[in-house]
Amino acid sequence: MSIKNNDELIAQAVNEYEKSIVKILLLCVDNLEFGLGINKLVQILKGSQTKFITDFSLQNNIGFSLLKQFSKNDIEYIINILTQTEYLDKQVYKNGFGDIYKVGIKGYALLEKDLPLEVSFIDAITECDFIEFDSTEIMLYEKLRALRYQIAKENDYPAYAICGDLALRKMTKALPENQEEMLEIKGIGPSFVEKYADRFISVIKQFKFDE
Known part of the structure; x- marks a missing residue:
């Protein structure tokens, strides 16, 4: 079998x-x-x-x-x-x-x-993995956190309802440049990709351009 x-x-x-x-x-x-x-x-x-x-x-x-x-x-x-x-x-x-x-x-x-x-939500409520950043990645992570907070405020949601911290850390490491790559990140689902992915991708691309 x-x-x-x-x-x-x-x-x-x-x-x-x-x-x-x-x-x-x-x-x-x-x-x-x-x-x-x-x-x-x-x-x-x-x-x-x-x-x-x-x-x-x-x-x-x-x-x-x-x-x-x-x-x-x-x-x-x-x-x-x-x-x-x-x-x-x-x-x-x-x-x-x-x-x-x-x-x-x-x-x-x-x-x-x-x-x-x-x-999907299990990853977000069982964030046991810790992903370490270098100084450059910390800067990007803070930019993505700021965007998450802004989107949450716009929609009257708590920030964690947009995506969890672990997913945000994985995004910082993976540096997705399109929706398909974003969807490959564990903890990121189709609803997030449809509604918010392009804004996060834009921040990532701008950050890489500025490096």
């Missing part, structure tokens, strides 16, 4: 793992009788025993405690990524008091049709 390339097997396993996490989160949201904001969703998914949870019997939610292995920041990151990519839909509460989350178009398609997951 032939075995596929190890890298391909790992990639498939990671994708299925990410998909299972997303399904848990989507089912948690879909199971709610009323919309909730990000803090309350995190409480449910982490299995918090707060007064709000018990008062509204949210410990009976299908997703209760199923993502307790992740930190609050991790879950918030995943929620923001899913919102950005239309798996979740963030809506302004009718009285203008905060935001609530509903399952989005792609979210229902994923649950009902088991379509491929178009977003």
Whole structure:
């Protein structure tokens, strides 16, 4: 029996793992009788025993405690990524008091049709590798960080929802000059490439020209 390339097997396993996490989160949201904001969703998914949870019997939610292995920041990151990519839909509460989350178009398609997951986030929330830079690379990295912050501010997202630090470090090392090369960077997905890649590539090209 032939075995596929190890890298391909790992990639498939990671994708299925990410998909299972997303399904848990989507089912948690879909199971709610009323919309909730990000803090309350995190409480449910982490299995918090707060007064709000018990008062509204949210410990009976299908997703209760199923993502307790992740930190609050991790879950918030995943929620923001899913919102950005239309798996979740963030809506302004009718009285203008905060935001609530509903399952989005792609979210229902994923649950009902088991379509491929178009977003990746595990690398971003498990940034255990540290990539060292020389003095020149540090300058480029700071320019890319500044661009990420600018894009996040333009879209009202936290910076980490654009891309993780590890992906940004890999970008600094790889110096991609087109969208295809950008997509080869682990932690960079099609949504990022479509929306933001050209701006990052422009900074990289200008930096190389100025060297």
